[in-house]
Amino acid sequence: MSQEKIDILQRTLERERAARRAAEKILEDKSRELYELSEELKVTNAKLKASVSEKTSQLAGVFENIIDAYLVMDLSGNVLTMNDAACALFGFDVSKESLNVNHLIHPEDAAYTRASFKELIKKGTFSNYTARVYTKTKEIRWIQINASLIYDANQKPIAAQGIIRDITSQKVFDDKLIESENRLATLILNLDSAILLEDEDRKIVLTNAKFCEIFKIPVAPEMMIGQDCSNAAEQSKSLFKEPDIFIETLNEILKEKKQVIGKELVMNDGTILELDFVPIIEGNRYKGHLWTYRDITLKRQYRRSLETQKEKYSSIIANMNLGLVEVDSDDKILMVNQSFCEMSGYSEEELIGKIGGKMFPIAKDEHIITEENKKRMAGESNSYEIHVTNKKGEPRNWLISGAPNYNIQGEIIGSIGIHLDITELKTLEKQKEKILKELEKSNNELYEYAHIVSHDLKSPLRSIDALISWIKSDNEGTFDEETLQNFNMIEATLETMEKLISNILEYSSAGSETKEAESIDLNTTMDDVKRLLFVPDHITINLLKKLPIVKGDPTKFQQLFQNLMSNAIKFCNKEQGIVEIDYVEKPSFYQFSVRDNGIGIEKKYHERIFKIFHSLHKNKESTGIGLSIVKKIVDLYGGTIWLKSELGEGTTFFFTIKK
Amino acid sequence: MKNALKVLLIEDNLIEIMKMNRTVSLLKAKHTITEAKNAEEALAILETKDNLPDIILLDLNMPKINGIEFLSILKSNPDLRHIPTIILTTSDNRKDILECYRIGISGYILKPLKYEEYVSKIDITLSYWSINELKSA
Numbered sequence: 168m169s170q171e172k173i174d175i176l177q178r179t180l181e182r183e184r185a186a187r188r189a190a191e192k193i194l195e196d197k198s199r200e201l202y203e204l205s206e207e208l209k210v211t212n213a214k215l216k217a218s219v220s221e222k223t224s225q226l227a228g229v230f231e232n233i234i235d236a237y238l239v240m241d242l243s244g245n246v247l248t249m250n251d252a253a254c255a256l257f258g259f260d261v262s263k264e265s266l267n268v269n270h271l272i273h274p275e276d277a278a279y280t281r282a283s284f285k286e287l288i289k290k291g292t293f294s295n296y297t298a299r300v301y302t303k304t305k306e307i308r309w310i311q312i313n314a315s316l317i318y319d320a321n322q323k324p325i326a327a328q329g330i331i332r333d334i335t336s337q338k339v340f341d342d343k344l345i346e347s348e349n350r351l352a353t354l355i356l357n358l359d360s361a362i363l364l365e366d367e368d369r370k371i372v373l374t375n376a377k378f379c380e381i382f383k384i385p386v387a388p389e390m391m392i393g394q395d396c397s398n399a400a401e402q403s404k405s406l407f408k409e410p411d412i413f414i415e416t417l418n419e420i421l422k423e424k425k426q427v428i429g430k431e432l433v434m435n436d437g438t439i440l441e442l443d444f445v446p447i448i449e450g451n452r453y454k455g456h457l458w459t460y461r462d463i464t465l466k467r468q469y470r471r472s473l474e475t476q477k478e479k480y481s482s483i484i485a486n487m488n489l490g491l492v493e494v495d496s497d498d499k500i501l502m503v504n505q506s507f508c509e510m511s512g513y514s515e516e517e518l519i520g521k522i523g524g525k526m527f528p529i530a531k532d533e534h535i536i537t538e539e540n541k542k543r544m545a546g547e548s549n550s551y552e553i554h555v556t557n558k559k560g561e562p563r564n565w566l567i568s569g570a571p572n573y574n575i576q577g578e579i580i581g582s583i584g585i586h587l588d589i590t591e592l593k594t595l596e597k598q599k600e601k602i603l604k605e606l607e608k609s610n611n612e613l614y615e616y617a618h619i620v621s622h623d624l625k626s627p628l629r630s631i632d633a634l635i636s637w638i639k640s641d642n643e644g645t646f647d648e649e650t651l652q653n654f655n656m657i658e659a660t661l662e663t664m665e666k667l668i669s670n671i672l673e674y675s676s677a678g679s680e681t682k683e684a685e686s687i688d689l690n691t692t693m694d695d696v697k698r699l700l701f702v703p704d705h706i707t708i709n710l711l712k713k714l715p716i717v718k719g720d721p722t723k724f725q726q727l728f729q730n731l732m733s734n735a736i737k738f739c740n741k742e743q744g745i746v747e748i749d750y751v752e753k754p755s756f757y758q759f760s761v762r763d764n765g766i767g768i769e770k771k772y773h774e775r776i777f778k779i780f781h782s783l784h785k786n787k788e789s790t791g792i793g794l795s796i797v798k799k800i801v802d803l804y805g806g807t808i809w810l811k812s813e814l815g816e817g818t819t820f821f822f823t824i825k826k
Numbered sequence: 827m828k829n830a831l832k833v834l835l836i837e838d839n840l841i842e843i844m845k846m847n848r849t850v851s852l853l854k855a856k857h858t859i860t861e862a863k864n865a866e867e868a869l870a871i872l873e874t875k876d877n878l879p880d881i882i883l884l885d886l887n888m889p890k891i892n893g894i895e896f897l898s899i900l901k902s903n904p905d906l907r908h909i910p911t912i913i914l915t916t917s918d919n920r921k922d923i924l925e926c927y928r929i930g931i932s933g934y935i936l937k938p939l940k941y942e943e944y945v946s947k948i949d950i951t952l953s954y955w956s957i958n959e960l961k962s963a
């Protein structure tokens with residue numbers, strides 16, 4: 168290698184060495200500079216840290232003293248610090264345990280939380296973040312957070328802080344409010360009245376199913392919201408009986424914008440609607456209005472039928488032949504009908520407001536009204552008679568049927584009396600009483616008369632008998648056989664005559680009740696009859712069963728049985744005669760029978776035998792009065808008599824006696 | 827021993843009076859019959875007060891004052907009310923019978939049709955009263 172080359176290389180090396188030395192020197196300087204700077208920085212940093220910590224502690228003081236929960240976390244969600252309120256809210260204490268907020272978030276709110284966090288990082292704050300969190304005891308709470316980022320000196324976010332409000336109870340309240348709003352909405356939607364709420368521009372805010380139904384709108388009520396109603400009336404008018412009046416009415420209402428209640432509209436199909444219009448005014452601003460349509464067809468029909476009924480009864484009340492008076496609890500007349508006016512002679516105007524009990528009764532009957540009114544107040548109903556005077560001063564008899572009058576609450580508010588003028592009836596009753604008394608008197612007189620007549624008729628017979636007897640005894644032995652026979656015939660005729668007179672007397676008194684009815688044991692009667700009658704040995708009297716007890720005159724019942732049984736005995740032609748007495752009990756009467764096995768009676772005489780003096784067998788025993796007495800007595804006791812007979816076989820007499 | 831009775835017969839019928847007299851004589855009784863044709867006559871007889879009858883036989887059916895009225899007058903008189911009074915009548919009117927017993931009688935005899943029966947009834951009646959102890963005796 169050439170020197171020159173070496174020299175060049177050496178010189179180059181020399182230059183390089185010099186350059187390295189220079190560089191090293193620079194490096195050394197720079198390094199020292201750097202150290203100094205670093206030292207300086209350390210001091211500054213220390214200062215800064217101190218200042219930050221100072222600030223932080225200042226802030227901590229502030230936040231610790233605020234009421235709401237406050238929390239600082241790093242950006243991974245680890246809680247750095249929280250105040251007492253936050254500790255109380257979440258149940259954690261970060262000074263004792265670590266806590267990451269991510270673990271607290273309700274799973275359903277996780278996505279929303281992530282989004283909110285992103286927003287926080289991007290904008291530096293968020294407000295009104297609302298979500299559910301778990302507390303340490305796994306309780307769910309609604310919270311609302313307003314948060315901001317914390318930055319370091321280099322504006323780099325290092326942490327986040329937030330104020331947390333527990334809104335659980337508010338949330339519950341809000342939910343309830345929403346629920347109640349929903350219920351209200353459902354209610355309106357399903358309301359039986361048609362609802363249409365329009366805003367100030369006549370756009371539909373709310374309507375319901377009933378509205379769509381009434382106006383025959385074939386869409387769901389929700390679909391109607393927002394629609395313009397300016398032309399709605401025009402579209403619906405054909406549904407109404409008088410379309411022009413409908414339009415006119417609505418226009419009028421809209422023009423006035425005043426509350427309207429109960430406007431009536433009649434539809435083509437007969438439906439009657441009642442329209443309410445309520446303007447909605449907020450402050451002084453017109454915000455819209457509410458239309459309400461109610462279908463009152465049924466109500467109207469009820470009312471009409473009620474009115475018809477009322478009219479019907481009013482007409483009955485007005486036209487009935489009975490006087491009707493309504494009084495209040497002070498006996499003041501509230502209402503009278505036409506008949507009562509006619510009865511009393513007063514006009515309605517003269518009667519209304521008067522005291523009924525003072526106006527009509529005669530003085531001694533005034534207490535009756537007072538007593539009757541007491542009964543009404545006690546809720547009693549009854550009828551009573553009263554003497555009154557009408558307007559003309561004529562005495563009248565009224566029959567009053569009174570009943571308490573009640574109001575809707577069921578309280579007694581007076582009474583209603585139905586009046587019947589029974590003056591004529593009373594007069595008739597009095598006349599009847601008088602006639603009855605006269606009849607009784609004349610019956611008694613007749614009875615007495617019959618007795619006197621019979622006495623007067625019998626006396627001569629007795630005298631004749633005595634005289635004949637004396638003639639016979641005074642001339643004993645002088646008269647021939649024929650004369651004596653004639654005398655005997657005179658005596659027999661006298662006997663017949665006497666019996667006839669007795670029977671007529673019996674008959675004349677048989678038909679009238681001369682005594683008070685008493686209880687008669689017919690078995691005793693039968694014993695008496697058997698004693699009185701002459702019963703021959705060949706005749707047996709059988710009582711088939713024990714006879715009942717009846718009411719009446721014992722003598723008449725005795726006559727009744729005596730006559731029938733004596734006939735049965737008299738007309739017996741058999742070797743063994745039988746007389747059977749029996750009876751059957753019917754609901755309202757007794758049916759007796761007297762059967763014999765005697766000679767029998769021909770059918771053609773069945774009617775005649777009951778007539779007086781129609782004896783079938785003329786002899787001194789038969790006067791022809793016996794069966795007519797029987798018939799008269801049966802008639803007297805409301806019964807009937809008939810017979811069944813077979814000629815030669817026997818006869819059964821049946822008769823009934825009313826119980 | 828049988829008492830001979832003083833009998834006051836109040837009877838308006840002549841034949842009835844004859845019947846009584848004939849009966850008494852037929853019975854051979856010693857009774858004295860005083861006759862009164864009506865109540866007034868009877869009262870006149872009774873008013874004298876001396877010689878009052880032992881018994882009275884009274885017919886009910888008489889003109890003016892009838893038997894029952896006479897009975898009432900008799901029974902309301904303290905001096906006369908003791909005299910046994912027997913009704914002798916045709917009337918079987920129950921009302922009359924009850925009324926007579928109410929006022930006060932000593933018997934009620936119905937006049938029979940047959941004279942023989944009459945005699946028997948009168949015999950029994952007079953015999954009965956003749957064995958009685960009477961006030962005047």
